[in-house]
Amino acid sequence: MVSTTVKENGVEGGEVSGLPPGDYSLIGWDVDTTGRRLLDEIFQIAAFAPEVSFSQYVMPFRDLNPAARRRHNIRVVTVGRYRMLKDSRTGKVLKTKSEIFGLSDFIQWLEDIKGNARDGVILVSHEPRKVAAPLLLEALYKYNLLERFSAIVKGFANGYKVAEIKCAKTVHSFSLRTLSRVLLNNEEDLDNAADRARLAFQIVQHLCAGEDHPESNQGSRDGGYSENHGLAEAIRQFTLTVTKEQMELARLKTVLERQNSLRPVFGPLLRLNRRERQRASNLRRILAEAGIDYPMLSATYSKNGKESIAQLLASKLAQAKPKEVDELHELLVGHFDPNSESKTEKSQLNKENRSGIGDVSGSSTPDTTTSSPIKAPSSLGDNTTTDSTNSPQSNTASPQKHSLSTGSVVTIASESVVTLASESTAS
Template structure:
């Protein structure tokens, strides 16, 4: 959800991850957590929130106002069912309805659970999650801000730790993929689909604890739980991003979204095309927004210097773009601002199977046609043969003469 910063894993591989600010060592409590959402955008809603510790766990479904998008429905196996005046959340695996609460009630219960399970963490709780594209912290903070719970949350939680960053830093010599499924299979010997927030919360916690224990196997062998817990917390602290830093990232992301939306007139048609074209158009639009370029700036530049002014801006102020992307951006913008040129339109959609019948039906129809043609040809051939035979056949001529009488001689 926020900008990615490439982290060098080795000479050939780059992992897209965020650079956390880190926190000082202290008395913290690690809690694994995860959320299921209706989508991956900042405006999407939470439909399940879960947390895990070795002593207790928390799970609560939330009734969202909007429906889950198709990808989230498949990922979380959840669906909104409308029953007249009521809307219910249904688990597609068990085919049963789940008990839900409103968002404010679920968030309040979550904060109460965090306070009751704080334990010896006098300096706060560290929420551990595992995501390649960081979306969960921002969505949780936005949900808390809607109900004025952000201050209470900041007093309880110190920050967020992404297990993906921890795995990328400690497992770079053994694997190239650091997803939760791969880490769980390698380190915990578990095979799960992780479509549920409860499973992700537990696996995120266990993966981080396993990596921390690997740094000091002597503590694990000695069985000293307090020293081992202190070591794991010290191991996680450099990867923690404080709550204040997450809020700053969310605010910066909102500004980026506003700047991106100014280009809606330019990329509006391309964003309604096929999925590959939408992704490419979003990439081009984001390149401009990331470099503090908005629609008004390009419009003013074109009015003053036409195409050359836009080309100069793209070359000087978009250093992170490829040459091919710059050429395409220049063409799109020039065709849009020049009234004599036609704006670039998406390619027409082509559905390969739109004029095709099912294979079995097509074979039956083809066989029927073939049999019909054969019958017609056979009938035609029979008629022709009979006609030819009638033409060339010599008619029989019967004799009209009376036969001679037979004479009988009587002796």
């Protein structure tokens, strides 16, 4: 396995564990899933290669979550004793297989399409954050199909990373929808995995067209094979091996365990709106990826209170934004000590500002909020809805409520699993 640093147009794409030079074939692929979490299931798997394609619907054990139903226009219906997938737009019932048979058919198709590529296949998808590969590997492992799959597929490539480097100076968004419109002059619905698999292949083909790779000189092979092999060679430097992806999946599961341990901190914030849940999910992910879990936080706080928490965050979150570190510090201190001095002082300051008791100059300021036609800004921040629970008198609420300062109201997207950001919708 070779480690390289991909750089083009002055943009460095970071270190990539690529494949050694070889005789590979490139295939576009994608999946549709019941959600964006690691425990969600695949309900469609699709792949595309020049002149041939694969698409198979799989009957999941769980229903699609509301976001997935809207994204893919698919829902699970029950007729008598049987569960089926139904297209919400056409009303057509889709032909499905069980997950194990669907995955077996996919591997068989890969074995057939491999053709003359003696070293195997590279699968390319297009997503800002990996969803497809972890879910596929998890499903393959469940049915003991990973060894057979690894004998054919040698690595995964992400077309999004390719576009980030090659299109850095020409476009501002690297989503599948934008690149399809700009590079291919196509406006397509992207709710189906088969369409996204095809576009992932075509975009990489467009971005790597004309690149000269001596390793791909296959004069004795037919033109179609030679072209696909050359494309695979162009994308090889952006490819992670299956072994590397397995290591990433193991790391992801470790992060999941840390996130689950942080429930006492983030659990009470579940009732806030979607935007704030997303912000808090990001904060929780920052802690987990930095190796911080709840036992570590408890042990740290027991040493020297909020000063110890501040030192821990400073040492572990060197790459985080200062605003995120501040939000996490106040959230954690507020959790372990709801009546902390900093929160009390801010609460008193909020009361003074509202009542016009005084300002920094020591002079009194009249309260004009009831007579002014302009609504005074809330001291709780722009992202907080003011109601009876957020009044100044409730700033000393029980430990189950977390009242944060401006810009720091947070919550989480899910308590039990890692949320995998996907571009299934190709926004």
